[in-house]
Amino acid sequence: MIRIDERAHIVASPSSWIEGEAERQLRTTSGLAGVRWAVGMPDLHPGKGHPIGAAILVDGIVYPHLVGSDIGCGMALFRLELPGSKLNAERLAKRLRGLEGTWEGDAEAWLRDRGVVDPSFVDALGTIGGGNHFAELQAVHELAEPSAVHPLGIEKKSLVLLVHSGSRGLGESILRAHVAIYGAKGLEVDSTAGRDYLRAHDRAVMWGRANRALIAHRFAESVGADLHPVLDVCHNAVTPHDGGWLHRKGAAPHDQGPVAIPGSRGTLTYLVEPTGDGVSSGHSLAHGAGRKWTRSDARARMRDRFRAGELLRTDLGGFVVCDDKDLLFEEAPDAYKRIDRVVADLVDAGACRVLATLRPVVTYKIRKNGRE
Numbered sequence: 001m002i003r004i005d006e007r008a009h010i011v012a013s014p015s016s017w018i019e020g021e022a023e024r025q026l027r028t029t030s031g032l033a034g035v036r037w038a039v040g041m042p043d044l045h046p047g048k049g050h051p052i053g054a055a056i057l058v059d060g061i062v063y064p065h066l067v068g069s070d071i072g073c074g075m076a077l078f079r080l081e082l083p084g085s086k087l088n089a090e091r092l093a094k095r096l097r098g099l100e101g102t103w104e105g106d107a108e109a110w111l112r113d114r115g116v117v118d119p120s121f122v123d124a125l126g127t128i129g130g131g132n133h134f135a136e137l138q139a140v141h142e143l144a145e146p147s148a149v150h151p152l153g154i155e156k157k158s159l160v161l162l163v164h165s166g167s168r169g170l171g172e173s174i175l176r177a178h179v180a181i182y183g184a185k186g187l188e189v190d191s192t193a194g195r196d197y198l199r200a201h202d203r204a205v206m207w208g209r210a211n212r213a214l215i216a217h218r219f220a221e222s223v224g225a226d227l228h229p230v231l232d233v234c235h236n237a238v239t240p241h242d243g244g245w246l247h248r249k250g251a252a253p254h255d256q257g258p259v260a261i262p263g264s265r266g267t268l269t270y271l272v273e274p275t276g277d278g279v280s281s282g283h284s285l286a287h288g289a290g291r292k293w294t295r296s297d298a299r300a301r302m303r304d305r306f307r308a309g310e311l312l313r314t315d316l317g318g319f320v321v322c323d324d325k326d327l328l329f330e331e332a333p334d335a336y337k338r339i340d341r342v343v344a345d346l347v348d349a350g351a352c353r354v355l356a357t358l359r360p361v362v363t364y365k366i367r368k369n370g371r372e
């Protein structure tokens with residue numbers, strides 16, 4: 001554990017690499033009015049003023065900035081049953097398209113069926129979005145705890161689909177509306193503005209969940225596969241906890257069953273199960289490996305070493321669908337911290353155990369002219 005101040009610590013061994021700026025941001029965050037405690041996950045890294053990879057419990061106040069603009073972002077895992085017995089990843093990668101274009105189905109009905117009243121941003125529903133969002137076909141690498149994994153329907157030969165996306169323009173519009181009036185201020189939970197924010201926030205969380213489900217549906221449809229939901233875990237949200245409000249920005253809940261913690265398109269994803277009471281880890285788990293390099297650093301460093309085309313295959317043999325060269329460089333596996341170290345820190349802290357590891361087979365980011 002790395003102690004930051006009397007209210008803040010990071011769930012990481014002192015030898016794990018955490019950027020000084022991320023520690024500074026966590027200290028600033030723990031000094032906000034009403035903060036009871038702030039806990040950094042081992043994937044902690046700097047954000048826009050406040051760190052990413054943190055859980056912050058606040059009394060009486062909700063801080064929209066601590067949740068950020070991608071309200072409801074999360075990881076959803078599905079088991080995928082492909083027709084035929086042999087997987088041809090390259091052919092499958094070529095067949096996949098269209099996840100960046102507007103869905104032709106009834107998006108309003110899709111949202112309503114999933115509890116989103118007053119549907120909005122319907123044109124973006126079912127689209128992955130930019131940045132580090134992705135839809136990734138994965139194979140089981142190792143089953144560490146077969147008896148715990150079988151109830152999830154996952155076996156040694158299973159294929160799974162991991163979808164990382166959020167509330168797209170909806171979450172952004174909610175934060176923007178807050179900033180226009182209140183700037184960086186928090187809101188009293190028991191105020192009209194606080195209640196309005198929480199209502200809009202909850203809608204964005206449900207929108208994000210419905211979005212991941214639709215992305216998975218489109219992915220499965222485009223390769224003719226059957227889809228079985230395994231888990232959906234949101235990592236950007238604020239929820240009631242122990243009389244206060246638990247803000248999570250890039251942190252998965254510890255009390256909602258198994259969590260998928262991805263590393264990058266070129267490293268393993270860890271399927272973990274929370275252990276212990278969650279107290280020392282802020283009732284949370286890491287949500288990824290966390291950035292090591294900023295996007296501009298990654299572009300500069302990777303451009304020096306590789307041509308974009310060379311990054312379309314990964315060291316683990318995966319295929320990458322990404323027609324945006326900048327994004328290909330920015331999201332290179334080297335731009336992220338080591339996922340094995342992140343997970344080891346959580347395990348050493350008694351926060352989770354590893355059930356299985358998953359290997360990326362096809363990572364879909366963006367295809368230009370996706371509908372052709």
Ligand SMILES: Nc1nc2c(ncn2[C@@H]2O[C@H](COP(=O)(O)O)[C@@H](O)[C@H]2O)c(=O)[nH]1
Pocket residue numbers: 043052073132133134136164235250262263264265266269287288289290291331336360363
């Ligand atoms: N398996 C993959 N993991 C990836 C990829 N791109 C990013 N990542 C990991 O996901 C988290 C997401 O972080 P967030 O703050 O945007 O929610 C990130 O930390 C990486 O570890 C990918 O293409 N495949």
Ligand SMILES: [Mn+2]
Pocket residue numbers: 073074164165166235
């Ligand atoms: Mn996210």
